[in-house]
Amino acid sequence: MDCFSINGGKNMAFTFQINNDVVWNHDEKLLAKAERNxxxxxxxxxxxxxxxxxxADEKSVNGFKSVVSEKNIAQLPDYTLGRDEKIALDLGDHYVGKFTIDIDSVGSPMDAPLYLRLKFAEVPAEIVAEAADYDGWLSRSWIQEEFVHLDVLPTTLEMPRRYSCRYIELSVIDTSPKWKASFSNPIFMAESSVSMEQLPKPVIEDKELEAIYTISVKTLQDCMQTVFEDGPKRDRRLWIGDLRLQALANYATFDDLALTKRCMYLFGGMTTEEGKxxxxxxxxxxxxPDDTFLFDYSLFFATILFDYVQHTQDETVLQDLYPAAKKGMDLALRQVDEAGRLVLTEDWPVFIDWSNDFDKATAGQAVIIYAMKRFIQLAEKMQDSQVKHYQALCQQLEEFARTTLYDAEKKQFVIEGSGEVNVASQVWMVLAEVMxxxxxQEIMETTIKEQFPITGFGTPYMYHHVVEALFVAGLPEAAVQLMKDYWGKMISMGADTFWEAFKPEDLDFSPYGSPIISSYCHAWSCTPAYLIKKYLAG
Incomplete structure (x- = not known):
């Protein structure tokens, strides 16, 4: 395996993996079922x-907000644009889809082409950001900006790409001194695999939680395309860590079982020869399949299958995908030594969160316990002859966690050797219900007392797990408060959908150095809809 690390902004890093020697198994029967769904x-x-x-507005995301112009959208054709003039359209909410607009020339005969720039923005700050200034570590090809020459007007401009946005800026780079461009009939054709009409909305008396729920659902909807995408603006692909959370939110809202099955069959149908x-x-x-492998993400295949079977009792899906879950679990268990210690390796790291500010070994130990407990229930359903073997291994992993990784005096799990205490260790051990x-409850109360407010984590992905651990530990008030402090803060800063990355302690934070490349509608941030439905709304 080759890999290279790129600085991902303050306290962040990312490693690109290149595994040219992977041998893939393609199970055509499973992939055919994926396509049928x-x-x-x-x-x-x-x-x-x-x-x-x-x-400009310092209280809004990345320092800018949108206000309604005095110009009337119904009179758009009257606001003609010449060189260096621009106008921004507000769709009224976030959408994913394609854009068309009619364009004509006004004035003297059209003696030069129209040179037009279009920007598609999820948040107002993207309109202000200049692509030429971007110097981040992700490809600038993701920037939602297009330059178009039009030789003959009138015409209907149909943009071929799909965009994820609320705002569209039309900027005339040049016409000629003799004429201006007139724009009319702007249409954004939004796309999703689900409709809000199929959503059974729960009664939520707390207005702040209701707003968080609503935006969570909108985030989920815009990420539900032909797969559960991680972000419709950037990446636009199926990640298994996001899928696990999206599926849970989906069960609590749209309940689109076909899309969930499609995604599970895609992962089950494309594994490495050894079972990764x-x-x-x-x-x-x-x-x-991408040649990127994360230890915890691989384990989550079994938990996604468990969650689906629990929700649907679909025995066919279980029969189809259990072999891949079992092979993946067996491979992961090779990383466990005779003492019950998970031994992580550089070529198969745990993710846990983007941040590299903390040691992830104890959280990784908890994740494999969490996944094994769910896998064992699948093994029991399948009447697997190795059930007792898996139960014994799980007990060994738990015993090592209780005796070596738990500090009873501190009431916290620690990193073996260094004694480091971090939030992720506590959260995942609580979710795994090791104690x-x-x-x-004592663990999470101590965590609140000694490690809140949380710093260092940059994603709603990690904050989701903290909130759920608080619920699991019997601390619903603290869980609700953290949801309001985190997702509610995004709303106060202007969120229409929830973001890929957000640090309350660093409001200008972007892991990529510029809002022009950041994702402001991202799958792993949609989970308050699930948390509210499961733990608060019933």
Whole structure:
């Protein structure tokens, strides 16, 4: 395996893996079932709600917000644009889809082409950001900006790419002194595999939680395309860590079982010869597994299957995918030594969270326990002859955690050797229910006292697990407060959908150095819909 690390901004890092020697198994029967569950996307015609003015505002995301212009969207054709003039359209909410607009020339005969720039932005700050200034570690090809020459007007401009946005800026780079461009009939054709009409909305009396729930659902909807995408603006692919959380949120909301099955069959149908589950897969132009492997993500295949079977009692899916889950679990268990210690390696790291500010070994130990407990229940359903073998290994992993990794005096799990205490260790050990309920509550109460407010974590992915651990530990008030402090803060800063990365202690934080490349609609941030439904709304 080759890998190279790239600085991902303050206190962040990312490692690209290149595994050229991987031998893949493609199970054509499973992949055929995946294709049969491909959804037909629902298209919805969206017309801009207003013309927007983007202004500086230090309380809004990345320092800018949108206000409704004095210009009337109904009079858009009258606001003709010449050289260096621009106008921003506000769709009224976040959408994913394709854009068309009619363009004509006004004035003297058209004696030069129209040179037009279009920007598609999820948040107002993207409109202000200049692509030329971007110097981040992700490809600039993700920037939602297009330059178009039009030789003859009138015409209907149909943009071929799909965009994820709320705001669309039309900027005339040049016409000629003799004429200006007039724009009319802007249409955004939104796409998703689900519709809000199929959503049974729970009664939520707390207005702040209701707002968090609503935006969570919108985030999920816009990430539900032909697969559960991690982000419709950037990456646009199926990641297994995101899938686990999206599926849970989906069960609590849209309950689109076909899309969940499709995604599970894609992962189950494309594994390495030795049984590793890829961290993500591509679906275009062909079904292709990525050569990136994360230890915890691979384990989550079994937990996703468990969650699905618990929700549906679908024995066929269990029969189809259990062999891949079992092979993946057996491979992961090779990383466990005779003492019951998980031994992590550089070529198969745990993710836990983007941040590299903390040691992830204890959290990794907890994740394998968490996954094994769910896998064992699947093994029992399958009447697997090795059930007792798995139970014994799980007990050994738990015993090592209780005797070597837990500090009873501190009431915290630690890193073996260094004694480091971090939030992720506590959270995952509580989720894995290694200790009894009373001790779990003490662990999280100590965590709140000594490690809150949380710093260092940069993603809603990790914050989800902290909130759920608080619920599991019997601390619902603290769980609700953290949801409000984190997701509620995003809303106060102008979120229409929830973001890929957010640090309350660093409001200007972007893991990529610029909002122009950040994802402001991201799958792993949609989980308050699940948390609220499961733990609060019933």
């Amino acid at each position: 491909t959804p037909k996307l629902i298209q919805t015609t969206i017309q801009p709600a207003a013309i927007a003015e983007i202004i 589950i890829p961290a993500n897969v591509f679906t275009e132009p062909n079904l292709t 009894d309920a009373k001790t779990n």
